[in-house]
Amino acid sequence: MTTASCASGDVTGAELPTGILEFLGIPFAAPPVGKLRFEPPVPHSPWPEPWDATKYGPTAPQPQGEGPMNEILPNRIAPGDEYLNLNVWTPTLDGAAPVMVFIHGGGFSTGSGSVSVYNGERFARDGVVLVTINYRLGPDGFLWVGDGVANLGLLDQIAALEWVRDNIAAFGGDPQQVTLFGESAGAMSVVSLMAMPRAQGLFHRAIAESGAGVSVISPRSAKKVAARLAALLGIRPTRSAISALPVDRVLAGASTVGEELTKRPFTTLWGEAGRNLMAFEPVVDGDILPGIPEDLIAAGAGHDIDLLIGTNSDEANLFFVPSGAVDRMPSIIASVFAWLYGARRPGTVRRYRRNRPGVSAGTLAAAILTDGFYRIPALRLAGLHPHAHVYEFAWKSGAFDGRLGACHAMELPFVFDTLDDPEAAAMLGGPAPQELATRMHAAWVRFAKTGDPGWPPFTAEQRTSMRFDVTSHLTEDERADERALWPSSRRKARIRA
Template identity: 50%
Template sequence: MTEVKTSSGFVRGTVVDGVASFKGVPFAAPPVGDRRFRAPEPPEPWDGVRDALDYGHTAPQGDYPPPIDKLLANVVNDGDDYLNLNVWTPEQAIGGDPRPVMVWIHGGAFVNGSGGIYDGTTFARDGVVMVSINYRLGVNGFLWFGEGTPNLGILDQIAALEWVRDNIRAFGGDPDKVTIFGESAGGMSTATLLAAPAARGLFSRAIVQSGGGHIAMSPGSAVKVARRYAKILGVEPNREAVAAADPQAILAAQSALAAEVSKKPFKRLWGDVAANHLPFEPVIDGTIVPGLPETAIAAGASSDVGLMVGSNAHEGRLFLAPTGSAPKVPPFVPYVYARTAGAKKPAATVKAYRKHRSDESWGDLTAAFMTDAYFRAPALRLAESHPGTYVYEFQWESPQVPGLGSCHALEVPFVFDSLDGAKYSALTGPSAPKGLAAAMHKAWIDFAVTGDPGWPAYDHTTRSTMVFNTTSGVQSDPRPHDRRHWER
């Protein structure tokens, strides 16, 4: 056991093999009662020493839809005090020279996940202080009727980073050398923080995994979504009425709304959300999120922040292969995706993709559009607009489900160098290459420590991309024939 003093009081953590961990440490007061739809407030100080031995409560959420729930790790621990974080640090760093800090923002489409799914031991083992955080999800974090404080989930992330700034030195971390990184909604959050004025100065480097700066809806779209949500829930269209509803009904209405968006992705119904199928996401409110993040970044927001971005080769297959629906997708579906996802010439895009994938099903073609439109192209746009950005692509393919390939979220256990645990085995299988995990984990740490992950930065001439696979190496402009269809 070991103890550290925070701004709210002492916390007691555990030490195993030279790594000290502190779990479930509150960075904000419980967002319940009058605080339900307000900006995060500091936690109440405590007397004595608070045990930080186990992961804390998680944000209210439902389950991942089947059969994806069998592949993606998730833990739900109900309770009010869920604005908490976890810290892993080399034991010798406490009271010693400050180490670089890495802050992980979890994914889950802004409705699932928690910082308590992940174990930062490998990062601390290799010399950095690792932090994972929670934030408000779904209705609690992103529902907005046009009144009150928007983007509460993003404000929670900023509050967690402020806690890191104020407290991490006591854990052996350097508050001036913080790297934020996240995957999926966590990657989208990372890009949003790059564009958020309130997050300026809270981090010096960022890694966007399978995310991008293209996710944020207009105020009008947010109100459309919120009003439809209230109708599904059967309450008046305001936050007070939503807060008074049964907690399980709130989650059930979230799922029903998501199903409606997926079934009828029409702009007249959902506005911006029709293009990305995420009814709960940041809203462009003009202050917290002043504009579309990728536009703000292109205009110079966080130009002094080091950046690494990337995606997986078959992101979209996670949403089709596990259900076995890919071979059943009719030919018109790729055309719909090409149009709604922003291809410059949808019909020509389908024809060109078909030319290079003549042996694949229409479902595989749809998954390729999802991969490039929602993940790869946004990552490359960030790299093109932010000089000195490093780009990667993860290509190792999972053997677990036929056609799963290098799907969405598959790279996470490699980044964490955590292939041995049962947590990820359903996705990776029992024989995933440990050498690849070691190489990726090292690149992420090298970037956090030095700003250089070990390969050339991306530019318009070479488009250097580190391809991670059983044999990894730098490639120049992988699949240019696909990339060009999504350029803006």
Template identity: 50%
Template sequence: MLSIEPLGPELKSGDLKQMEPVCMTRQGAVRGRMDDAGVASFLGIPYAAPPFGPRRFRAPAPPAPWQGVREAHAHGPTAPRVPYAPPFDALIPEDLGRDGEDCLNLSVWTPEPGPNGGLPVMVWLHGGAFSNGSGSASAYDGRAFARDGVVCVTVNYRLGTDGFLSLEGAPDNRGLLDQIAALEWVRENIASFGGSPDRVTVFGESAGAMSIGVLLGTEPARGLFRRAVLQSGGAHHFLRPRSARLIAAHLAERLGVAATAEAFAALPLATLLGAQAELRAEIGRRPDPELWGDAALNAMPFEPVAPGLALPGPDCGVELLVGSNREENRLFMVPTGRMDTITDERLRLAATAYGLDPDRALAVYRAGREQASAGELLDAVATDWFYRIPALRLAEAVPGSHVYEFAWRSPQFDGELGACHASELGFVFDNLHDPTYLPMLGSHPPQALADTVHGAWVAFAETGDPGWPAYGPAGRTTMIFADESGPVDDPRPAERALWEGVR
């Protein structure tokens, strides 16, 4: 329950001696907690009003102010959603049991609670296919960044139907509007927590990175961040308006209502969430472009809506660190057993659907993987289409960008899980001890690699240089993160070249 106490003279904003420091925001004072390492956390701070009741399916509104001191000792409610289906519920970080209407909140970790710190700031946008996830998962605890001199902010935003379904009578991309509102909150308030509003880096993984890819070309987001880190996502992930309308019509038909904000707001939330999960499952079973449009290839019906690909230009004003994991698609193939069921025919159909000439493309992919099965080749092709090539297109569009590839292979599933989607997260947050990472990373992931990866992210936030040369046509330098990390010039160039003019 929300606790607000009077602000007395003994609670002075920014007093570093307190074990429960108080910082000021535009809405009121918040009290955090200082740990033994000198990191202060302020959890569950609202950055926008609850998006329910009369605000349902609307753009985010400012949060209500409060008098006195608001306790910020616990994470706030998370966006309503259906949990991941097995086996992903045990593999991907999630914060369950906290769903609630006041879900537009964020948390801050800082080593310098109080004004005039001038520290770099990193704002985390979580992944989850725009339908799952939360910024308050313990896996995303920001204290390692604060320990290393960075103010870390993690954000909850609307998901699924509430965040991304295109409905008549409602603005599109409400989840992105939430993210923009959170970044505006950071600009207005982060100086009180020791951060500099002029040194903001937004970073995200999967849907979080895909969100950033769209925000880079969104005018209201311009100037809200100086740098961006996109992990396993780029600017290619969106629904064109026709596809968005198809999906909304299918979901409305399933629910027996009109595809309007008013009709959807009248439905019980449990009914809506159940139908939403069934829709995602149906797209996976029947990936027909006539039925689902753009979503047929990636089974994500709740993506941002955009008229087409809009890569940022050299004048976007944002420095980029972008990359992907070497075997992203194994997350979706190995735990489910699909890896061993892929036939050569299914492999050829997939390559064709992705826009490749299957004869030429599969010959190139096989040349670098002589003993690979059809499933392993499909992982390589799908990883490039979904993750690697969009990252490279962003780097090519913004000169001076830095590129990485995470290649450390997890020992889980008898070593078959490999360098899969989301396997870099524990290393980025230097949080390998968190038990939610155990199913994906095993019991002994290398701390030395976490030191390297996390250190690169901190260095980029501080200086714009993560520690290796920028990517460009003259030198496509890519940092490979593995047991032995180091830069490589243009890894797998023949496979990259296949996608010219395709992706």
């Protein structure tokens, strides 16, 4: 057992057999329940006795995932009010090591910082204090009906970063050397925080894995989602009416909204939420999030923050292969995805098909969705930032007879160097190269320590990227013919507060 002192009181963690110190389930804000349910996070009241930080705490309320995709994506759900908590792994309580704070993904509706694949022991082994966090999800974190405070989930993330600023020195970390990183919705959060005035100065480097600066919605779109949720719940679309209902009932309604949006993702019905395929996500409210993150970064926000950003080669396979949908897609879907995400030049689908001879209509559509939703926005953001580095993760899983490929979230056990975690086995689909995990994990550590992951920066003129695979190597404007089919700037469909 080992004890550290926080602003709210002492916390007692464990010393692992490797000598790494582990502190789990430390509250960074008061429980967001009762009168605090739809309010910004507030400090936790002091605890008189040492807090038991030897086991993971509760997780944010969320639906229990079902279906083939959820069977291969690890998650942990645990009930309890004290779910605004975080976990810390550190090599020692002394000194001032670089700090890395991880924001989990899950479409802003699922996930937790206590998934075992995110175990931070290997980061601590390599001289980094690693922190993982929880934040409010779904309606409780991102509902917007026009009253109260928007983006509570983002404010929770800021509260966790403020906790790091004020307390991490007691865990051997340097609050002036913080790298914020995240995957999927976590990466979208990272980029949003780069652009948010309230997060300024709380972190100094950023890593965005499979998420960039356009996955936000307007208040108009958010109100469309809220109105549909309220209709399903049989109440008026007000924050007070929704907050009066049990969390489980609201979650059930939110799941139905998500299913309806996925089946009919029309912007006429949902606004930008239809294009983003997420019912609850950050809202451009003009205050907490003053604009679209990509636009704000283009105008200079976050330029003092070192950036590492990248995507996986086959992101969209996760959404289509496990369910078998990849084999049922009509050929028109590829054109729909190309049009929806901005590649509207004649011949776009023909070019993608020519570069992938013999693939099915579903595989072709997945390739176009991967680029339109993930790869192109990431490259565009990197080109707008004065000191960005870019990567692509290309190792192909053996799962589903190799058809899963380098899908969404596949890089995570490599980044955390947790290939040996049983929870990662289903996604990896068999043996995975430890040499690749060692190399990728080392690049993340190096970036956190120096701002340089080990390869040249990316610019709009020299599009250098590191391709991580069994044999990793640098590329220069890879698949330039396909990149050129997409607009060089975001489609100017305005999102205003």
